[in-house]
Amino acid sequence: MRSLDLPFARAAHDRAAHRRAEPGLLDDLLKEPATRVLVVRGTRVATSGQRLALFAPDDVAHLAVRTLLFLGEAGGVAHLAVVLADAGRVPGSDPAPEPDLDVEWTGIRSLDAGDLEVGLVVEAVALAQWHAVYTHCPLCGTRTEVRQGGWVRHCPADESNHFPRTDPAVIMAITDADDRLLLARGPQWDLGRRSVLAGFVEPGEGLEQAVARETAEEVGVTLDPASIEYRGSQSWPFPASLMLGFRARATTTGLVRQEDEIAEADWFTRDEVATAVADGHLGLPGHSSIARSLIEEWFGGPIGA
Structure with a gap:
């Protein structure tokens, strides 16, 4: 069976990792008029009319x-990202000034763009989030230096190198013997909003083990x-997750919620999902999420608008 076709997993550029260690790479590319640069501000990017x-x-x-940041190349053109300074991240500091650009600032969930642009944005936002958090050496506490086109943070004190972090998380469409789908709501979500279960992979744990453990815990x-089946993966840079999608069949249907994680959980038939979405009583994850893709794969096609 084909894997899911996921919106954030269609990158159309070459990351050109072999170029990252080139001396003076970024300075040289900034001198090239053909170089294209996208601008990142927090988790948003500069857009014009919802286009990158x-x-x-x-x-x-x-x-x-x-x-x-050096993002890579497409059609012989190098692509960079500038991550804007944000003084507002420091407690007690003044907010960063509004950038002098005639643009809008759009989150990647709302971006109207092709595969090339989406791939560049997901990469840029994920890297920017890493740089915003991992500013000091975890071994000695010294502030690190950005190297290799933004792909390495180097500690000048102990000479250690530190690389971008990605946290694996499983997300799973669980069905029962009657092919009903399990949908749950987190305590922080609005009433009516539901999604499939998900959770981070723990140290020393396999992906299938994580799927079974998270389902039992939550x-x-x-x-x-034997029913646990991998369906696809995509980056979710909020701040650094790699979402690994699965589907699986339950052997029990009694629901015992982990109350600090799950506010509501129920089994749904396709007719129940269709009716609840149509009348506004059920809100599903956004179309860019792997959760939505897993739900619609079970459903058999798009649900609602």
Whole structure:
């Protein structure tokens, strides 16, 4: 069976990792008028009419940049990202000034873009989130230096190198013997909003083990180990997750909620999902999420708008 076709897993550019260690790479690319640059501000990117805004280097040379990133190449053109300084991240500091750009600021869930642009944005936002958090050496506490086009943070004190972090998380569409789908709501979510179960992979744990453990912990349901099937993966850079999608069949249906994690959980038929979505009583995850893809795969096609 084909894997899921996931919106954030269709990158169309070459990351060109072999170029990252080139001496003076970023300075050289900034001198090339053909280089294209996207601008990241927090978890949002500069857009024009919901399309990604790509600039020539001279157009963004005046910006207060915290980090410069090499994203790769497409069609012989190098692509960079500038991550804007954000003084507001420091408690008690003044907010960062509004960038002098005639753009809108759009989250990647709302971006109207092709595979090339989406791939660049997901990569840039994920890297930016890592740089915002991992600023000091975990071994000695010294502030690290950005190297290799933004792909390494180097400690000048102990000479250690530190690389971007990605946290694996499983997300699973659980069905019962009657092919009903398990949908749950987290305590922090609005009433009516539901999704499939998910959770982080723990140290020393396999993915299938994580699927079974998270399901048992969150709702008290036991799975048939032979039914656990991988369906696809995509980055979810909020801040650094790799979502690994599965589906599995439950051998028990009694629900015992982990109350600090799950506010509501129920089994749904397809007719119940269709009716509840149509009348506004059920809100599903956004179309860019792997959760939505897993739900619609079970459903047999798109659900609602």
